[in-house]
Amino acid sequence: xxxxxxxxxxxxxxxxxxxxxxxxxxxxxxxxxxxxxxxxxxxxxxxxxxxxxxxxxxxxxxxxxxxxxxxxxxxxxxxxxxxxxxxxxxxxxxxxxxxxxxxxxxxxxxxxxxxxxxxxxxxxxxxxxxxxxxxxxxxxxxxxxxxxx
Amino acid sequence: xxxxxxxxxxxxxxxxxxxxxxxxxxxxxxxxxxxxxxxxxxxxxxxxxxxxxxxxxxxxxxxxxxxxxxxxxxxxxxxxxxxxxxxxxxxxxxxxxxxxxxxxxxxxxxxxxxxxxxxxxxxxxxxxxxxxxxxxxxxxxxxxxx
Numbered sequence: 595x596x597x598x599x600x601x602x603x604x605x606x607x608x609x610x611x612x613x614x615x616x617x618x619x620x621x622x623x624x625x626x627x628x629x630x631x632x633x634x635x636x637x638x639x640x641x642x643x644x645x646x647x648x649x650x651x652x653x654x655x656x657x658x659x660x661x662x663x664x665x666x667x668x669x670x671x672x673x674x675x676x677x678x679x680x681x682x683x684x685x686x687x688x689x690x691x692x693x694x695x696x697x698x699x700x701x702x703x704x705x706x707x708x709x710x711x712x713x714x715x716x717x718x719x720x721x722x723x724x725x726x727x728x729x730x731x732x733x734x735x736x737x738x739x740x741x742x743x
Numbered sequence: 744x745x746x747x748x749x750x751x752x753x754x755x756x757x758x759x760x761x762x763x764x765x766x767x768x769x770x771x772x773x774x775x776x777x778x779x780x781x782x783x784x785x786x787x788x789x790x791x792x793x794x795x796x797x798x799x800x801x802x803x804x805x806x807x808x809x810x811x812x813x814x815x816x817x818x819x820x821x822x823x824x825x826x827x828x829x830x831x832x833x834x835x836x837x838x839x840x841x842x843x844x845x846x847x848x849x850x851x852x853x854x855x856x857x858x859x860x861x862x863x864x865x866x867x868x869x870x871x872x873x874x875x876x877x878x879x880x881x882x883x884x885x886x887x888x889x
Contacts, residue, residue, distance in 0.1 A: 623773070630773035631803060647823075656827045661774035661799045668798065673789050674777050674837070677798040681831030681880075735829075738798075 601671055603712050603742040612670045612702035612716060617662050619654050619688065620695035627658040641692070650725070653687035659698060659732055660684075663720045666700045667738045670716075676741050678713065683734035688722045698722050698732070705737070715739050745860035745885055746819045747853045754811045754848040759871055760804050764840040767796050774799065783840075796838035801868055802830070805879035808846035808866040820862070820885055828861065829882040835875040843871045851880070858887035 624638050633655055636643040644652050660682045668674045690696045699721050706715035718736035721729045764783075771780035774797050778785035786794045813820050838844070851863040861884055868877040 626773045630770045631806075633806070657799060657802050657830065658774065660830060661797065664798050665775040668775065668777060674779055674797055675789065675791060675795045675834075677834065679831070679833045680798050681829065683829045684827050 601714065601740070601742050603707075603714070606704055606707060606714055606742070608704055608707060610704040612666055612704075614699065614701045615666055615669070616697050616699045617665065618695050618697055619658065619662065619690055621652065621690055621692055623695075624652065624654055624658065624690055627655055627661075631655065631657060633657065649687065650689045652690050652692070654690050654696065654698075656684040656687075659688050659720060660736075662698055663700045663718050663733055663736055664738055666702050666718065667716050667740060670702070671740050671742070677738050678741050679739040680737070682718075682736040684732075685734040686722075686730050686732045688732050689725075696722050699729075702738075711741070712743075713739050713741050744819070744855060744887065745853050745862055746817055747855075749812065749815070749818045749850050750853040752812075752850045754808075756845045756847050757804075757808050757811075759843040759845050760807065762796065762838055762840055762842040762844065764794055766803075767794050767800065767840055770800050770803070771797050791837060791839060793840040795840075798834070799830075799832065800838055801832050801834075801866075801877045801879050804844050804846050804868050804877075805866040805881060808848045808868075808879075809864050809881060809883075811848050812850060812862070812864060820883075824886040826884045826886065827881070828884045829863075829880075831880040833878040833880075835877060838876060842876065844868050844876060845871055846879075860885040860887070 705717040720733040846866045849865045854861045863882045866879040
């Protein structure tokens with residue numbers, strides 16, 4: 595498998611990997627996303643409320659995790675408007691510690707090439723670190739279809 | 744449980760949502776910066792008439808649209824039990840600053856499994872003049888009572 599840096603459609607092959615990235619999400623990022631998106635559910639900023647509803651603590655908005663994962667594709671494609679379709683399943687929450695924040699590691703791989711549409715489907719994985727240090731997959735079926743020149 | 748009779752229902756178009764440059768900037772700063780979201784010249788260099796919205800920006804319009812179902816007493820959705828299960832955006836073209844977007848909510852399915860309800864909704868987002876912009880599909884899980 596080759597690492598791709600500039601996605602000329604003809605140069606791509608199924609299995610090509612995008613450069614992986616790790617993003618840090620802090621409580622401030624959650625508050626910023628709440629304001630930008632209008633999603634003020636207290637599970638994303640109120641520790642006591644989050645624990646009372648059975649969560650390990652404050653968790654990231656699923657939509658923020660989704661937005662974070664697609665950064666890998668946007669950085670690779672160089673054009674956010676090239677993402678013609680993007681979908682995910684939310685499989686596990688991302689707990690965000692008040693001091694440490696959370697690390698979300700994103701990987702991506704070219705899974706399907708459509709010669710007629712000149713699009714590539716990139717399958718993404720997103721994971722964070724659980725309390726025991728194990729890696730937890732937080733998105734399922736995360737797929738972005740990108741139109742390429 | 745969610746009322747299965749709401750499946751197939753369609754709601755009237757939402758009032759227009761006007762996409763502002765500064766709202767795009769704010770959302771991009773919260774989700775991932777790129778010059779095409781904040782610099783009109785950079786957006787034009789990529790072939791767009793003005794700054795474009797990030798790939799998940801449409802959620803702002805879609806969740807306002809979904810609220811019609813969540814707040815519909817006939818649907819019987821207890822929002823405190825709602826968990827977001829899946830989300831998909833199909834962009835017919837990027838959202839551009841200045842767009843005035845209206846959305847029509849379709850309830851595609853209501854399913855029950857394991858005491859929970861899964862509701863899939865689809866917001867068809869278009870300009871006021873009817874140009875298709877984005878199809879946003881969302882599945883929520885409404886957890887059953889203990």
